Amino acid sequence: MTTSTPAGEHHEPDVQHPAVAALRAAVRTATVSHRDPARVDTATFDRLHAVLAEHFPLLHEHLELVRVPRQALLFRWRGRTDAAPVVLMAHLDVVPVEPADTWTHPAFDAVVADSPEGTAVWGRGTLDDKGCVVAICAAVERLLVDGVTPERDVWLSFGCDEEVSGSSAEAAVAHLRDAGVTPWFVLDEGGAVAAGAFPGVRRAIGVVGVTEKGTSLFELRASGRGGHSSTPARNGPTVRVARAVTKVDAAPMPTRLPAPTVALLHRMAPLTPLPLRLALGAVGGRLTPALTRALQAAGPEAAAMTRTTLATTMLSGSPAANVIASTATATVNARILVGDTVASVAEHLRRVVGAGVEVTVVEAGEPSPVSPYEGDAAFALLERTITAVFPEAVPAPYVMMAATDSRHFTTICERVYRFAPFPMSKAQRESIHSYDERITVDGFLAGVDWYASLLTGLPA
Secondary structure (H helix, E strand, O other): OOOOOOOOOOOOOOOOOHHHHHHHHHHHOOOEOOOOHHHOOHHHHHHHHHHHHHHOHHHHHHOEEEOOOOOOEEEEEOOOOOOOOEEEEEEOOEOOOOOOOOOOOOOOOOOEEOOOOOOEEEOOOOOOOHHHHHHHHHHHHHHHHOOOOOOOOEEEEEEOOHHHOOOHHHHHHHHHHHOOOOOOEEEEEEEEEEOOOOOOOOOOEEEEEEEEOEEEEEEEEEEOOOEEOOOOOOOOHHHHHHHHHHHHHHOOOOEOOOHHHHHHHHHHHHHOOHHHHHHHHOOOOOOHHHHHHHHHHOOHHHHHOOEOEEEEEEEEOOOOOOEEOOEEEEEEEEEEOEOEOHHHHHHHHHHHHOOOOEEEEEEOOOOOOOOOOOOOHHHHHHHHHHHHHOOOOEEEEEEEOOOOHHHHHHHOOOOEEEEEEEEEOHHHHHHOOOOOOEEEHHHHHHHHHHHHHHHHOOOO
């Protein structure tokens, strides 16, 4: 079902495809999330619901809709049997566009234009995560046109506040739990058909997240007398916090390669030149420390695989230019690797910053449980579907670095996976939450094929 074109044949992307039109309409609907609910334009979410209803009429006619709190959507597609259902997830909201960002095309215009990867739809949400929302809906609509009924129930869970760690996904979980639903597996955004992610690996890797790092916020705070800037005392609150920030930056968490990362590296080994192949094949043995160091030097994506990361994201001090701060703070965003905990990260920070700076946990999120992958039937289905639609890609498990709504579903399901079925270059992955976010037309339509193949491949 792949949309790829044999070598040597000219191919024009199907920019007039109905699914592409639906994606463009969805991107033009600026469903921006804010942590302050009062700043959220709920009318835009209503308009997005109307866009989905307009472009996918059979889905809205044949699937049962549950309106969970706020602007989220939960659909049930009844299957032939009472086998454990499947949940396909995505989210409707997007992050704001920063005024200083230099977009090639306006972020909410959904322009179709050339890109380094090919003809693409440009705009906020094309990759994160309206591409998945629309591709799922388009796949279901296609199967309904063909008269297909899935072998088991399929739930579509579209959250509305994922970008601000909101509660809509938890509300969907509560509804499923109350209905006695225990999914066979849950699939959310996360991995991708990733090209150029690993040095020396020439083929794309279809990385499927089998766990995700925990996301936690810590505050570093120093207090003192404050006063007028004309009579500064040494070692004031701002200086202490500044020193604490530099200490944290100079003292990263210990490195480790969790089991899914080891499995990923083993699967990549045959795709690399001989010296690297031997090193990857030996991971888990005596060469592991050297390989870990190599990953740390290979760039931010590879380095983040090896440890809990600590990023200072916000600083606060004096309210005026001529006032010495009585309180200074720094916010540290921690992405916690499997094997570490919120408590162990807090202990590390306190040890590193030392006396004079208080460390508190602002938000606590532990790493997700590791879902089964080796020899597991659900994971094998994902692998087969990746191979069928993206034959150039090698499927592999991995640890997802960011947080998704799917972490809430681990309370009702032991198989929670994270994979967005789209080819993504390094530049595309870097555009997420940044500028020039885009998805190629061919890649998007291949994603529609992927979801349709997954749904028709569900066993009874």
